[in-house]
Amino acid sequence: MPSLSLRGLEVPPSPIRKLVPYANQAKAQGKRVLHLNIGQPDLPTPSVYWEALQKADIRVLDYTESGGIPAFREAYARFYNEIYHIPLGPQHFLTTTGGSEALLFAFLTLLSPGDEVLIIDPTYANYIGLSYATGIHLRAVESFITEDFALPSPATLEAALTERTRAILLCNPSNPTGKLYSEAEVRAIGSLCQKYNLWLISDESYRDYCYDGQRFFSALELEEGKDFVVVIDTLSKRYSACGARIGALVSWNTDVLQVALKWAQARLAPPTLGQIGGMALLALPPEHYTYVRETFQRRRDVLLEGLRSIPGVTCASSQGAFYLMPELPIEDSDDFAKWMLECFDMHNTTVMVAPGTGFFTQPEKGKRLVRIAYVLEENLLEQAVEILRVGLNIYNREHTAIF
C-alpha cells in the first residue's frame, strides 16, 4: 500500500477519547463507568431546542448559507448584546460546526504553516491535534499546579516569543485546569499581542462557567483588540448541546471573517438543525445561566473537597469551566486510567478519567496529573471520589508489590 502521511502517523490520539475501547470493554463486562473523562454536561438540553425543531416542520433538510443562517447569526449577536453586554452585530459571527471548527478556521485564516502559536501548558488536547492538521507549531509556557495554574508572568511569556510567533492562544476559563484568568491577566495578554503584533485567539467555550461571583472578562472587551482578537465560541457547553455541533468564530475584525468564510464555503455548511434549535437556545433568559452556574459551582465544591481528602492528592483551586486537574500519587496517568477501566471496580462501578499526558506539549509533564470533568450529579461525584480513593490505594499497593 502507499504510505500514510507523516502528519497522520505523528498526530497523537485524543487523551479524552483514546481509552474509549477500554471503557466499552468494561461496560461489556457489566461494569458501570462514571464518565469523568469528557466535557459533556449532563444537564438536559433545554426543551426549547426540541420545540424549535418541531415547529420548524422542515420539508427538505437543506444546506444553510456557509456562514450560517442569517437569522441564526442575528440571534447570536442579540445573545452577546443582551447576556454578555458586548455590542457585536451579526456580521461579527461566522457559524461553525462546533468550537473545533472555529479553531480550525482561525488557524487556517491567521497562520501559515511553520508559524508559532504561544499556548499555556497544560492545554486543551485538541489544540495539539489541530496544530498537526494545519502545520502550526505550538510553543508552550508552563503553568504550575503549585501556583494554582496561574498565568505565567508577562515577562515569562515575552521571553517565550520567537521570530515565528504569530499568535497567543488562550483558553479562558481553562480546559483542562479550570483556571479562570482575570481581567488584568487578559489585559496583559492583550498588551503583549499589541506590542508584538500578534493575533489573540481566545477560546471562551466555558465562559458561562465562572464561580464564586467572579465576572468573566472577554478578550472581545479589549478596546485596543478590535483588530487582533478572534474568539472561539460554542453552544456545546452553554446549553448542554455538544451533539448539535454548532459554534462560532467571533471577531470585530470582519476581514478575518471574510477570509474564514472561504474555508467555510469549502465545507459547504454547518448542520441545519443545530442552527434552528440553536436560535431558541440563544434566546433563553438569564435564569438559565444562573441555574447552570450554581449547579456546577456546587459540584466543584464537592469534587474539590473530595479530591483533597484523598491521601497524596493535590488539587489546585479553580473558579471556572467544569474541570479539575489534580496531581495523583502515581507515576503514569495513562496506565492508571487504563487500570481503573480494565482491572478495578467498586460495587461493579468504576471511573474514567483523562490522563494528563495528552494535555501537555511535552507529555511526560502530565504523568502524575489527570483531568476530571464534573459532569455528574453531586452524589455520583461523591461516589467517584470514593472509587478513586480506593482505586489509588489498591493500584499503588499492586504496583509497589510488582516492582
Next chain:
Amino acid sequence: MPSLSLRGLEVPPSPIRKLVPYANQAKAQGKRVLHLNIGQPDLPTPSVYWEALQKADIRVLDYTESGGIPAFREAYARFYNEIYHIPLGPQHFLTTTGGSEALLFAFLTLLSPGDEVLIIDPTYANYIGLSYATGIHLRAVESFITEDFALPSPATLEAALTERTRAILLCNPSNPTGKLYSEAEVRAIGSLCQKYNLWLISDESYRDYCYDGQRFFSALELEEGKDFVVVIDTLSKRYSACGARIGALVSWNTDVLQVALKWAQARLAPPTLGQIGGMALLALPPEHYTYVRETFQRRRDVLLEGLRSIPGVTCASSQGAFYLMPELPIEDSDDFAKWMLECFDMHNTTVMVAPGTGFFTQPEKGKRLVRIAYVLEENLLEQAVEILRVGLNIYNREHTAIF
C-alpha cells in the same frame, strides 16, 4: 493588525456560493430566483428521518463517538451490503461531517504538504479549497466537452504523473460534468494506482444518480484495490439531507481509518441527530433509489433537450449526478451569472447558475461554461431554460452594443 495567512488570502471563494449576496439582493428586490447553482436536491427528506428523531426522545444532545455511533456504522455497512452488494463491515466506515470532511480527513491522512494529487478538470470546486487547507497540490488533466468529458486516456494520465504524485482523486459520477465513468475506466485508474503505488480517492457522492440503466462500478469493487482505495460517501444527495452533514470515509484498509480517527477525535464528533436520522435513511427499501433515479433522469432529459435547443449552446451528454455543464455563447461566465441576478428577470424570475471558472484549476478554461444543477421540478427546469434563452440573447445584445 497582524497579517492574514497567505493560504487564507489565496484560497478562492466557492463558485457555487460566492454569488449568494447577489441572489439575496435580487430576492430583496422581489425577484424569484431559480437556484440551479447548488447541489441540493429538492425532493422531500424521507419522513423516516423525522420519525427517528421523534422516537429517539433525547434528553441530552451529547457527543457521539468520534468515529460515529456504533449502530450508525453498522447501518452503513448493512446498507452497502444490501443495496450496493459490497460486503463491507462497520469497521470500514468512519462517520464524518458530510462528504467534505471525509475528503479533508483523506487528504490529511494520506498526503503530506507539497504532495500532488491528480484530478480531472473540470473538477469539483471544493477540492481546490480543501487543497489549500491541507497544503496539497492539485495537478489537473483536462477532459473536454467535445468528448463528452470522457476520462483522458491512461497514457495521458500517466504522462501527467510526477515524482510528487501520491494519489488520484476521481469524482464518479462527476460533479460538475455529470459524466459517469465506466467499469473499464475505473479499472484503468485502479491499474495506474497499483502500478505507481498511488492512493485512489474515489468521491462517490452521486453514485445513486446513474441513468439509462447504467450500472455504477465502485472503486471499492476493485479486487486489487483493497489497500489503496478510499471512498468519499455522503447521505446528503442520496436522501435529500444535505443539512444533516453526515457522510463517511470508507475503505477496506483499516490502517487508513485508524489514522483518520485521530483527525476525527481532534474535532470531537459528527452531528448526533444526523446520525440518528441517518440510521433510518440507510434502512430505506430499494424503491427509494429507483424513485430518485427515475425522477432525476426525466429532469436530465428535459434540461438537456432544452439547453441544446438554445442557439449557441453546446451540452455534452451525461449519465450521472444531477449536473450539466453546458458551454454558452459568452466570454465570461462570472459576469454572465452575476448579470442574470443583478440585471435580468423574466416575469420577475431569474436563474442562478455556477460560473465554470471555479471548477478548473486554471479558471480561464471555464469562462464559457456554467454548471447547472437540475434540482427543480421539470416545469421549473423548462422555465429556467426559457429564462436562460432570453437572458443569453439580451446579455449578448447588450454586450455587443457596449464593446
